[in-house]
Amino acid sequence: MENKITLDTSNIKPFINQSQIDSILAEIVTVDKKLKKGKGEWGDFLGWLHLPSNTTKTLISEIKNTAQEIQKNSDILLCIGIGGSYLGARAGIEFLSPLFKRDEENFKIYFCGTNLSSDYTKDLLDIINTGKELYVNVISKSGSTTEPALAFRIIYDFMKRRYNKREIAKRIIFTTDRKKGRLKKLASKEGFRTFVIPDDVGGRFSVLSPVGLLPMACAGIDIEGLLKGAACMERYIFRCKIEENIAYQYAGIRNLLYRSAKFIEILAGFHPSLHYLLEWWKQLFAETEGKDSKAIFPAIADFTTDLHSLGQLIQEGKRNIFETFLIIDKPLNKVKIPYFKENFDELNYIYGKELDYIDKKAYQGTAQAHTSGGVPNMTIHVPERSPYYLGGIYYFFEIAVAASGYLLGINPFNQPGVEAYKNNMYKLLKRPAT
Ligand code: PA5
Secondary structure, three states: OOOOOEEEOHHHOOOOOHHHHHHHHHHHHHHHHHHHHOOOOOHHHOHHHHHHHHOOHHHHHHHHHHHHHHHHHOOEEEEEOOHHHOHHHHHHHHHHOOOOOOOOOOOEEEEEOOOOOHHHHHHHHHHHOOOOOEEEEEEOOOOOOHHHHHHHHHHHHHHHHHOOHHHHHHHEEEEEEOOOOHHHHHHHHHOOEEEEEOOOOOHHHOOOOHHHHHHHHHOOOOHHHHHHHHHHHHHHHHHOOHHHOHHHHHHHHHHHHHHOOOOEEEEEEOOHHHHHHHHHHHHHHHHHHOEOOEOOEEEEEEOOHHHHOHHHHHHHOOOOEEEEEEEEEEOOOOOEOOOOOOOOOOOHHHOOOEHHHHHHHHHHHHHHHHHHOOOOEEEEEEEEOOHHHHHHHHHHHHHHHHHHHHHHOOOOOOOHHHHHHHHHHHHHOOOOOO
16 A cells, blocks of 8 residues: 655745755755665664564564453553653554543553652552552563663562462563563563564664554554554655655755754644654654754644643744644544534534534644744644554654654764763662672
């Protein structure tokens, strides 16, 4: 199937001229070679490039069988992980699930290891300490990130009091490095099952590996459909002409806007199910680009909600912003505006219209207003909320951010700055030297 995710750049025209586009195209040609060659500069972490097409049937079956086992034998799956080992799975689950959970649903997925809050942890312990059956998926490539490591320590202690050794070995599953790290060591000692995060796939590029696939399969998501959509985007990226490649267009335009002092990008969705996808994008772009004193600051907004908070600032504040709208073209459901004879709210003029039709008019009105207010904007159109298009959008943003990092002249695949707070925290905690 052809790629049906599209990029509308018409509202960029007042801000960027053709000669700028031509000049960045030459740079993109070089970036394209570096990326697709799969080796060269920073090439050790390009394993994610072919995850969609290279994921084996055996691995997919193993993930699906494990997910079925988890659904059958537990009420709660606890996913422990942070950053790239957390957000992709959550984004996918929230994107595809109904927006309101029903009380009678008996299988739930909770996330922890994403903070150091004693209140969050205690509230979670109270929920799992009600006789519910539990599985735990600890997701950490290094196996030593503080937040998930502490969460696991607390949950492991709980599991040891709740289950015998054999049950624990069945109910704790690690997604981690093939050979290295504390989790791998513990798994070998205790006989825990492990899924592998490939060596050449960094955390924030790992959503299409077992990192994202196992929790999503547990949520009932069709992971084969998801990988098909990602593979379609992979084929598109590798086969289409560079000047027509929408991921490169997006990366190139961002870079040109950055050069004209638009230092903040707001990725704005017009659908509540996009919230965690926006969070995933924020992490992907912030950790990839923010280094060597360079960065486009990735901010997110949930419209129309945030039009009543950020809207004023975007329309009339400092002109250092550009926007990308993420639009789901077709909602899953239709809700029509009812008729009231007395027209108490004077809304009869839109009676019979679908709510989504009005949402789309709000999007168009916003794009027009922000363009005339001096905020360049473009729009990514996703045909619908489906695993197939979710796969496509993950891959699209991964390619775009890698290309964008190369254009900025930074290593897109490391995150050395994250260590600074950790080192200070370890000193304050008086951690013994290792
Ligand atoms: O993108 C990254 O590499 C990071 O966001 C990591 O995913 C995050 O820090 C978690 O690391 P780990 O999986 O080693 O626990």
